[in-house]
Amino acid sequence: MFTIGVATIELRLPGNSSLKGKRAILRPIIARLRKEFNVSVAEVEAQDVYQRAVIAITCVSSDASYIHGLLTKAVEMVDRMRIDAEVVDYDIEIL
Known part of the structure; x- marks a missing residue:
């Protein structure tokens, strides 16, 4: 049997004023997580909000x-x- 784990991280991006700036902040985070932990990572909420990411x-x-x-x-x-x-904020769920 297998187990699935999901961590959701809410980030505040103070001072950010564009989606381009948001991508510039998130891209290195996502790349490093994928490289160091061999996990799947995606932005799942607030995709059109400049100063918040999930x-x-x-x-x-x-x-x-x-x-x-x-x-x-x-x-x-x-x-x-x-x-x-x-x-x-963050939340870890084991399914």
Whole structure:
């Protein structure tokens, strides 16, 4: 049997005034998550709002504790990144 994990991260992008600027902030975050954690990442909400972004990170494994640990590390990495974004909220679900 397999387990699916989903982490949703809400970001605030203060001072951003365009979708181009938003993409410039999100693109490196998404690329780094994919590279370092081998997960699927997508912007899932607030796609037309300049100063807010919500990204979802997903992975599949047979071990729920592994998934929870991986997603926790991914959220922590985003929070530590020196970017023009602030983690406002996050949620991790194991399905």
